Amino acid sequence: MECDASCSMVYCGKSSVEDEIATRLKKDNVLKLPDDTQVSLLLQSEDEAETLLLKDYSSFDLSLFMDSLTARRFGRFLIWSPRLSTTHDVVSHNFSELPLGAVCVTDVQFKGRGRSKNVWESPKGCLMYSFNLEMVDGQVVHLIQYVVGLAVTEAVKSVCDKKGLPYIDVKIKWPNDIYLNGLKVGGFLCTARYRSKKFDVSAGVGLNVDNEQPTTCLNAVLKDLSPTSDVFKREELLGAFFDKFEMLFDLLMRRGFKSLEELYNRTWLHSEQKVVVEDRIDDKVVQNVVTIQGLTSSGYLLAIGDDNQMYELRPDGNSFDFLKGLIRRKL
Template sequence: MLLRNPALTASLLSATTKKLCNHRCSTPAAFMASSGVACSLLVLCGKSLAENETAKAIKTSSTLKLPEDEKLSLVLHSEMDNSVMQGFFQVHSYMDSLSTNQFGRLLIWSPDLNSTHDIVSHNFCELPIGTVCIADVQTKGRGRSKNVWESPLGCLMFSFTMQMEDGRVVPLVQYVVSLAMTEAIKDICDKNGLPSIDVRIKWPNDLYLNGCKVGGILCTSTYKSKKFNVSAGFQTLEELYIKTWLHSGQRVVVQEKNEDKVIEHVVTIQGLTSSGYLLAVGDDNHMCELHPDGNSFDFFKGLVRRKLQ
């Protein structure tokens, strides 16, 4: 499976970075208008003949669920005038750089989209596994807990589909993708003779550079036909993941409210549990498991608060 190997996954991510971002217009909309490319386009493209036939079938069937407020028009990349594509996501460069067997081989691209995640999640049954959706600009990007995620021109925004049968490993997907991103960045720097960029992982799903958040991973799942639509084998990547994250040996204060009292426990982060949650050990050697959905984390202040219902 692709996600077992960060180097292979980096192929997808490296290919995705093949975009030109040196735009000279004051706003994305102004640039798109001046280039003659409609913001309302949703472009389909495949790497092989078979995938291009799949793209044609998707367009012909008109089964994709698209946001009504965007009024998107489906178009095949082969139908577009390449002369107006300069300055936008470079589909040909992306496909030429891609070396995966499944992921990213069917591409959905738009110059301006509310959310790549919405396109993918609303159409999982209509799209082949591994379909990737990319946007030059997102106007309604979101993060965890429905937080707004700013997505201006020049950033890398994409979503893709995958499927797994064991629901216990679903939480690990965000770790694998985080690790793949850091490995892809290292790979790109190395291949282009650039100094290494020390991007680190902040658990559970953020990427940081020099103390600033530069990226995040949003992983959602649905359950259908005894499979999770989001495979096994994170153990082979765990050592590399731990080397990349920010928390090895970090001591944090866990706050819990007991009636009217706030109780504090000092724990040391040791790693991950088999379920993908944080494994921490107290000074009394008591082990605990910290879940992202049940706690509020401020790791830079060394504080974990139990969320109150």
């Protein structure tokens, strides 16, 4: 990341508690980036921050986001920057310094992270953010990505309800993509590090709200349905996301993924979908068709074969499309 005005970061909080944290973080100057880039740290109340926010009409509206947020733990401390390499680095490399539930948002991201070390640039019009959380039970850490995906789709539906917008049927493509009308409009990625008997989890989301390239976006589909209706705003979607995530996360912790499984199966694209699995038998590749039924307890695809045998399907790690190049094992 170049060391210029784009390195500026603005801190803001939902209440005086978070504002005090912001003041301390700025004073101590502890926020670091992996490439040791020097950043200019600003409080929302400062004139420089206001100037930066007003410089571009498409900048993230911090006040609108905070007004939209009702979550008690997540999203209440926010870092915004007009341009970052990746929000994930801000969160993951400063895990100990930031309060739990802190979120980093940027308007332009030029080294976004995906599966298999994929990197891409996300332009203006996308909602791009990463946040942190802490988990103790290693048995459920791998399931957090499904909670994040559900929170994204539920947030879109919630905003539609609140604003009286036409229903936008966003879906999850396993394991970490968001689809709309058969086209990808977003994705999410979670990473975890075990430290001091706990898991430090960094979750990142990218959602194309108002940019029709390279596929489509929420507002383009919305305008097709109702040209005169209001539009989705990134700030309102992010507020709704944390409200939904907090509720779904608490359900996962109290009752396990079974409490979310029905909702997840209604939201994803794959129930009863048939996929081809390639098995290697005696140095020969044999193709078999299986039907997806749901998820296994370990978070992989549950499928049934023509022989009525249940299988667990896992990506082989080599295919760009994770519904191709699957390997299976009997259950």
